[in-house]
Amino acid sequence: DKKVKIGQAIITTPVNLFFIFCPTQNIIGVTGTKGKGSTASLVAHILQTAKKKVWLGGNIGIAFLAFIDKIKPTDWVVLELSSFQLEDIITSPHIAVFTNFVKEHLRPADPNNPNHHKTLAEYWRAKLNIAHWQLKSDYLIVNTNLKKKLKNSQLASKIIYFTKSDLPSQLPGAHNQENVAAAVAVAKLAKIKQTDIAKAVASFQGLIYRLQLVRGLRGVRYYNDSFATTPEATITALKSFTEPIILLAGGADKGSDFKQLAKIIKQRVKFVALLAGQATPKLKKALLTISYPKNQIVVFNNLPTAVKVAQEQAKIGEIVLLSTACASFGMFKNYKERGQLFTAMVQKLK
Incomplete structure (x- = not known):
């Protein structure tokens, strides 16, 4: 019911097409009100440090379909996913990351982009869609602050909660310790060695315009x-x-x-x-x-x-x-x- 039929055509979205045609099952999706770009980039950096072939895309500014024809079945894909990209997906990534959730996007702020969510509940549903379609064999890595909010969500996937990482990092602030913890949890699921994880976290310089x-x-x-x-x-x-x-x-x-x-x-x-x-x-x-x-x-x-x-x-x-x-x-x-x-x-x- 998430596809709209007009005549013989089906209206869908780039992210739904990506999930249909992506040659690898190693897809990591990252969302959250804040920290999703930094966390997605750090996950990609850790995987690259461990000599994995990684593709980073999505809301971070690289179109979903720009690299899909180059992906091999053994490659890893890391997607930063906004609430607007998630609200009508019909597939969830194998590993989903939910960094945090606060009030945002409830009125249009950009005169050139009227996108917004009518209510906080609608915004939450859009975000949680990242895990809504997951199976028992999939994973949701989520901030421990959201444990209470997730209580009645009835998700099929295995849930892993994160707090803060104490690994040495160049990123200032407690919020970045949380971002690091989320990325480390992903890396462990991807069976990356602790030495590679620590090396990657220490060398990661963060994203432009984020502290x-x-x-x-x-x-x-x-x-x-x-x-x-x-x-x-x-x-x-x-x-x-x-x-x-x-x-x-x-x-x-x-x-x-x-x-x-x-x-x-x-x-x-x-x-x-x-x-x-x-x-x-x-x-x-x-x-x-x-x-x-x-x-x-x-x-x-x-x-x-x-x-x-x-x-x-x-x-x-x-x-x-x-x-x-x-x-x-x-x-x-x-x-x-x-x-x-x-x-x-x-x-x-x-």
Whole structure:
């Protein structure tokens, strides 16, 4: 019932076609509100380190059908899968990974892409589809935080829960320890040696615009987390550091509530450079409501000036962090353009 017939034609999706025609059963699908791109990339990196032939694709930016004719039956495929790609699938991968789940995509934030889920329950169902079609011989690797939510899901597959990994890694923050733990669980199912796993985790540098270290300059480290488009993602970023932070935030409105983020900002951030956008007044109001110092909040109409002022505010041992908690539309085309501009500005600092 997931295929629509019009005349003699059947309307389907690239991901459904991929599952039908993929020559290998070694398919790993990764989803989650955040961390799916990093986890999928790390899984691929571990398999490559162990000398496996790996294909990485999906939501990460490589079309499902772009490499399907090159895959051999012994190869491994790692797919990053968004909720929109999952909502109408009729096959699940042999190994499914579910990194985490928070409120997201409940209203359109991109004027060029109206995709959104009408309710949180609809969003959850779309995500859980990654395991819905699994058999007893398949595996679901899932964050232990979701154990209660999965209680009545009636899945056929074997469920493996993960927490945090203590393997040495270049990735900052507790959330990345969870991503590593998920990838390690996949690697163990793929029978990868522990030495290869540890080597791969230690050498993995993470993805661009995900808490990416851009540079260190005069004792200040600059991090690019332009991919963080929700308050929850920025809270995660802020909790990744113990040093005082100069935060660049604000932008387009996704209907988010900034109360919890404001509390974390008050605890960890010494100066807030807000980028103009529809959500920015809401974030500023949330900060002022809990008595965040008014003179430590400045709104900027362009990113280069915000970066310059952030540099002036930062002292040795502190962090300058772009993690906006908002969508980028308005001032930027997308989070990538915002990230590119931030990196370019930081590289120009003297």
